[in-house]
Amino acid sequence: MEDIILEGKQIVKNFALKKEVFWEKQKILQAVGGINIQLRRGQTIGIVGESGSGKSTLGEILGGLQRPTSGRVLYRGKDLAQMNREERRQYRRNIQFIFQNPKESMNPYFTIEKILTEPMKLLDENYTPDYARQKIAEILPQVGMEPDCIRKYPSELSGGQCQRIAIARALLLNPEIIVCDECVSALDVSVQAQILNLLKSLQRRYGTSYLFISHDMGVIHYMSDYVLVMVGGKIIEQGEGAAVMRHPAQAYTAQLINSSLFREDSICAAL
Numbered sequence: 001m002e003d004i005i006l007e008g009k010q011i012v013k014n015f016a017l018k019k020e021v022f023w024e025k026q027k028i029l030q031a032v033g034g035i036n037i038q039l040r041r042g043q044t045i046g047i048v049g050e051s052g053s054g055k056s057t058l059g060e061i062l063g064g065l066q067r068p069t070s071g072r073v074l075y076r077g078k079d080l081a082q083m084n085r086e087e088r089r090q091y092r093r094n095i096q097f098i099f100q101n102p103k104e105s106m107n108p109y110f111t112i113e114k115i116l117t118e119p120m121k122l123l124d125e126n127y128t129p130d131y132a133r134q135k136i137a138e139i140l141p142q143v144g145m146e147p148d149c150i151r152k153y154p155s156e157l158s159g160g161q162c163q164r165i166a167i168a169r170a171l172l173l174n175p176e177i178i179v180c181d182e183c184v185s186a187l188d189v190s191v192q193a194q195i196l197n198l199l200k201s202l203q204r205r206y207g208t209s210y211l212f213i214s215h216d217m218g219v220i221h222y223m224s225d226y227v228l229v230m231v232g233g234k235i236i237e238q239g240e241g242a243a244v245m246r247h248p249a250q251a252y253t254a255q256l257i258n259s260s261l262f263r264e265d266s267i268c269a270a271l
């Protein structure tokens with residue numbers, strides 16, 4: 001279909017485990033076991049599952065940070081493995097990541113301005129210092145940050161503020177897709193709600209697609225149009241977000257729903 005912008009076909013990722021002793025037979029861990037996924041323009045696919053189920057590995061493969069052992073990733077119908085340099089640059093620009101601990105993804109010796117400018121320097125063909133300054137000035141109010149924060153260092157910002165900067169950094173490249181990997185898991189519930197609502201409003205404005213990874217079914221339900229439930233590298237259940245939430249087919253999914261820490265009423269409380 002035409003509006004599919006990112007597709008994974010039969011994605012497999014195996015890791016060779018470290019041997020305890022050298023004569024031991026090589027053991028292989030299958031982190032992702034043959035997953036098919038199609039992300040459409042403006043859609044949010046939620047990927048939920050317990051720790052170690054392969055969510056991040058899948059997200060990183062789809063976002064080009066890791067290569068699959070087998071299977072194919074297609075961006076706008078084009079196989080990643082067959083892209084030329086320019087196509088790869090376009091892809092890199094159009095898929096951005098937001099991770100769990102924003103401070104860890106920022107150089108502590110860089111000011112916020114430099115942190116926001118660097119990716120544009122690398123990936124945006126329109127880059128000039130003036131262009132970067134103007135774009136940063138436009139984006140900061142959209143993520144709820146004051147203009148003077150650009151002179152600060154990451155250590156001078158709170159976790160929630162840093163995550164807003166990480167979102168701004170991703171948005172500055174006008175990406176089509178953002179992979180959000182546990183992007184609110186380290187934040188307290190009221191800040192979680194602010195960040196989730198910010199991501200939703202930015203999606204309405206820019207039509208961005210999200211791959212939204214979380215172990216918390218409440219967060220996944222709040223954000224996602226479509227949900228994949230992963231166990232041991234495989235999808236055990238998938239469907240429209242509301243349908244999976246209301247009528248989970250698998251006992252495991254029901255268990256995830258019951259153990260969710262995030263409640264939508266906390267969003268009302270935070271507004």
Ligand SMILES: Nc1ncnc2c1ncn2[C@@H]1O[C@H](COP(=O)(O)OP(=O)(O)OP(=O)(O)O)[C@@H](O)[C@H]1O
Pocket residue numbers: 015016029030031049050051052053054055056057058215
């Ligand atoms: N570089 C690696 N080398 C070896 N094993 C790895 C590597 N990266 C991931 N794994 C293993 O692959 C499996 C899936 O890991 P992954 O990080 O994708 O899980 P996850 O669902 O994101 O977990 P979490 O919720 O804890 O972030 C785990 O068993 C993990 O130990």
Ligand SMILES: [Mg+2]
Pocket residue numbers: 055056057181
């Ligand atoms: Mg992970």
